[in-house]
Every structure is written in structure tokens, then in C-alpha cells.
Amino acid sequence: MQIIIATTVVLALIGLVVGVGLVYAGKKFHVEVDERETAVRECLPGNNCGACGYAGCDAVAAAIARGEAPVNACPVGGAPVTEKIGAIMGVSAEAQEKKVAFVRCKGSCEVTHNQGNYIGIPDCRAAALSGLNVTDCDYGCLGFGSCVQVCPQHAIKVVDGVAVVDRRKCIGCGLCVKACPKGLIELMPESKHVAVQCSNKDRGPQVKKVCSAGCIGCMLCTRQCEVGAITVTNNLAHVEYESCVQCGKCAEKCPAKVITMPVRVEV
Amino acid sequence: MKSLILIIVGSALIHNVVLNQFLGICSFLGVSKQIKASASLGVAVIFVITIASAVASLLYDYVLKPLGMDFMKTIVFILVIAALVQIVEMFLKKTAPAIYTALGIYLPLITTNCAVLGVALTNVQNGYNFIECVFSGFGTAVGYTLAIVLLASIRTRIREEDLPEPLRGAPIVLIAAALMSIAFMGFSSLAF
Numbered sequence: 443m444q445i446i447i448a449t450t451v452v453l454a455l456i457g458l459v460v461g462v463g464l465v466y467a468g469k470k471f472h473v474e475v476d477e478r479e480t481a482v483r484e485c486l487p488g489n490n491c492g493a494c495g496y497a498g499c500d501a502v503a504a505a506i507a508r509g510e511a512p513v514n515a516c517p518v519g520g521a522p523v524t525e526k527i528g529a530i531m532g533v534s535a536e537a538q539e540k541k542v543a544f545v546r547c548k549g550s551c552e553v554t555h556n557q558g559n560y561i562g563i564p565d566c567r568a569a570a571l572s573g574l575n576v577t578d579c580d581y582g583c584l585g586f587g588s589c590v591q592v593c594p595q596h597a598i599k600v601v602d603g604v605a606v607v608d609r610r611k612c613i614g615c616g617l618c619v620k621a622c623p624k625g626l627i628e629l630m631p632e633s634k635h636v637a638v639q640c641s642n643k644d645r646g647p648q649v650k651k652v653c654s655a656g657c658i659g660c661m662l663c664t665r666q667c668e669v670g671a672i673t674v675t676n677n678l679a680h681v682e683y684e685s686c687v688q689c690g691k692c693a694e695k696c697p698a699k700v701i702t703m704p705v706r707v708e709v
Numbered sequence: 710m711k712s713l714i715l716i717i718v719g720s721a722l723i724h725n726v727v728l729n730q731f732l733g734i735c736s737f738l739g740v741s742k743q744i745k746a747s748a749s750l751g752v753a754v755i756f757v758i759t760i761a762s763a764v765a766s767l768l769y770d771y772v773l774k775p776l777g778m779d780f781m782k783t784i785v786f787i788l789v790i791a792a793l794v795q796i797v798e799m800f801l802k803k804t805a806p807a808i809y810t811a812l813g814i815y816l817p818l819i820t821t822n823c824a825v826l827g828v829a830l831t832n833v834q835n836g837y838n839f840i841e842c843v844f845s846g847f848g849t850a851v852g853y854t855l856a857i858v859l860l861a862s863i864r865t866r867i868r869e870e871d872l873p874e875p876l877r878g879a880p881i882v883l884i885a886a887a888l889m890s891i892a893f894m895g896f897s898s899l900a901f
Binding site: 453460463464467470493 | 776777778785789804892
């Protein structure tokens with residue numbers, strides 16, 4: 443009986459000492475944590491995808507609280523998150539529309555003349571490094587799906603040799619943009635749909651030789667556009683998404699039908 | 710001095726905490742995806758186990774043994790180690806933020822690592838004195854770090870390989886860990 447009591451007392455004493463020690467240490471070593479940091483962290487999606495360029499949501503929350511990152515630093519959360527964080531930080535949210543990835547190539551197996559001589563690791567980056575051809579077009583999608591591999595949302599799929607983005611699943615993190623060795627993928631505002639689905643900077647005849655769906659730089663679209671949102675540089679048309687009113691006239695006139703209204707693709 | 714070196718070699722290689730005593734398997738498999746993360750965890754484990762062995766040894770020698778309460782050592786060690794890690798974390802956060810950010814999430818995680826408790830208990834069972842306990846703890850933690858960094862390196866290589874579908878993911882990691890364990894059995898011939 444005595445040993446039970448002794449044990450209980452000693453254990454309670456150790457517990458007490460430890461507890462008091464913890465409380466004391468908590469007071470003594472207290473570090474001021476910005477309470478806004480905790481609040482901001484709670485608003486973030488918590489995927490830790492790293493699309494903001496910081497090491498996870500905790501890091502970007504700390505940066506926002508310190509004022510080093512803008513309140514719209516999280517590209518994934520989009521407007522709703524920006525608004526919440528803006529309220530916490532006392533900054534009126536700079537409106538930022540959610541962006542989605544768009545693959546600027548339409549060169550499926552049907553329209554390009556596939557005479558590639560690349561045999562090797564089935565990976566876009568490896569194929570691009572090898573210097574060999576996968577398709578005749580030097581600019582087009584290689585179709586090995588490096589973008590598919592990096593996509594955290596499984597929103598990209600290679601359909602008939604060309605990567606296609608499912609705009610519903612896309613969170614606009616931009617990882618595929620970095621992964622594509624051909625630089626084919628860009629981020630465009632989710633509400634805009636008119637875009638040029640080609641990246642070939644060669645002259646018209648050369649483009650026609652390798653792909654029947656390529657931009658030949660004929661400038662017809664620029665004349666159609668009433669707001670001057672479409673320009674041709676280096677034999678390649680490009681839409682300024684900011685000013686585009688999405689009338690679709692350029693798409694109608696395009697002889698190669700390379701300006702498209704990208705629609706949602708079932709993946 | 711010679712016996713201390715023997716203790717370090719013995720606890721790091723011959724009685725490797727993960728591959729021979731099967732303690733701390735959970736973090737061994739869980740955090741070994743990347744070499745950098747596993748190395749950080751390893752450093753944190755070295756830090757915590759060394760301190761925990763020292764404190765546990767003092768507590769055992771000067772409190773539990775004189776009072777004849779050997780049988781309570783497990784519970785007391787759990788209590789003290791958990792609190793110790795908390796205090797160390799607070800202390801580091803205040804005085805050495807650089808170390809704190811480097812160890813990051815791993816420091817609190819280690820509280821629940823059975824290897825820490827295992828080392829403290831083995832030390833006591835072997836009847837080590839204070840200095841021996843510290844060295845044994847350090848050696849064990851070095852062994853843990855060695856094992857987890859090796860496994861992380863193997864895993865980064867495995868990821869590049871074209872494996873049969875059923876082996877991908879956890880199965881191949883377990884096989885790799887098992888082979889490592891067999892390889893580490895070779896060190897038992899070092900025992901003398």
C-alpha cells in the first residue's frame with residue numbers, strides 16, 4: 443500500500459514540476475506571433491502546392507502578414523480568398539481574376555505530319571533535349587505529357603497527341619507552364635475564351651508544310667478585331683485577353699481555324 | 710574512452726535502432742521521401758535523443774532508483790521526454806530561430822517517436838552511467854539518421870525506375886527497408 447501512495451505522490455510531483463516548468467518556459471520563451479498570420483493562414487486553401495512561390499501555405503501566410511507578399515499572393519484561392527485576406531490585412535482587395543492554363547497548340551496527329559525520329563524516354567523534357575523530332579513542327583506539343591505529370595488536379599490530358607486542359611479542374615497554379623519545355627502553355631483569365639491555339643513562329647508556307655492547323659500570320663484576324671486586341675508578331679497571332687471583348691469575329695475569319703473559343707473538355 | 714567509442718559504434722551500427730531493433734519505423738518510412746527532409750529529421754532526432762538520454766539518465770539515477778521506483782520508469786520517461794521536447798522547442802524558437810526554422814515541423818513530431826523512449830529505456834537496462842547514456846543516445850540517433858538518409862536515397866532512385874505495377878509505392882519501400890535490415894546484420898560481426 444505504501445509503495446502505491448509513494449509512487450502516486452512522486453509521479454504527481456514530477457508531473458507538477460514538469461507542468462510548472464512548461465508554463466514558465468511558455469512565458470519566458472514567448473515569441474510574438476502576428477495574429478493576422480494565423481488568420482491569413484486559415485483563409486488559404488492549405489494544399490501547400492507552392493504555386494505562390496513560397497514553401498507552402500504557412501510560409502506565404504507569414505509573408506502576407508509581414509507585408510512582403512500582396513494579399514492576392516495565392517493564385518489558387520482566387521478572388522474569394524483574396525477578399526478574405528484583404529479584410530484581415532485591411533487592404534482593399536486588388537481584384538484578380540482566376541486564371542486557367544491554355545495549351546497553345548492544336549497539332550493533333552490528324553493535322554500534323556508525324557514523321558518524328560525520336561525514340562527514347564517518353565517524356566517531353568527528355569525529347570526536347572534530344573534535339574530529335576517528335577512531330578514535324580518545331581514548336582508544337584510533344585504529347586508525352588510532362589504537364590500531365592505535374593498537374594496537381596489531374597486537369598490535363600493528352601488527347602490525340604496534344605495536351606488539353608480541363609478548365610473546370612484547372613486551379614491556375616502554373617506548374618504546367620513551367621514544366622512544358624516548348625513553352626506552349628500560358629495562363630489566361632477564366633472568363634475569356636478566344637485564344638490562338640498555335641505557337642509556330644515560322645512563316646506561312648513553312649507552317650503549312652508541317653501542320654494544317656497552324657497560324658500562318660496572315661493578319662486577317664487583326665483587321666477583323668474592333669478593339670485591337672489581337673496582334674501578329676513573329677508570324678504568330680496573339681490575343682490580348684485584357685482588351686478582348688470575345689466577339690469571335692477573328693475566329694470566324696481565320697483561314698486555318700486556329701483561333702478558337704476553348705470549350706470545356708471532358709476528361 | 711575506448712568503451713565510449715564502442716558504445717557509439719555499437720548503438721549506431723550493430724544495434725541500429727531502426728534496422729536492428731525496429732524502433733521508429735513510422736517516421737523511417739513516412740519521412741524518407743526526400744533526402745533533404747530525412748536529413749533534417751535526422752538532425753532533429755540526434756538533438757532530441759541526446760538530450761532526452763541525458764535527462765532520463767539523471768532522473769533514473771537520482772530520483773527513481775533511490776526511491777525504489779524502477780517499475781515506473783516507462784511512464785516517467787514518457788512524461789519527461791514529451792515535456793522536454795516542448796521546452797526545447799520553445800527555447801529554440803526564442804533563442805535560435807535559425808535552428809528552429811531548419812528543424813521546422815520535425816521537432817514536435819519526434820515527441821511521438823518511440824525510438825526516443827526506446828533509447829532511454831535500453832540505456833537504463835544496460836546499466837549505463839550518465840556519460841555512457843549520452844554517448845549511447847548520440848550513437849543511436851546517428852544510426853537512425855544514417856538509416857533514414859540511406860532509405861531516402863534509395864527511394865529517390867526507385868522513383869526513376871520502371872517498376873511492375875503491384876510493387877509501386879509502399880511495397881517496394883518495404884522490400885528496400887528489409888534488404889537494408891539484412892545488410893545491417895553484417896555489422897553484427899563487428900561485435901566483440
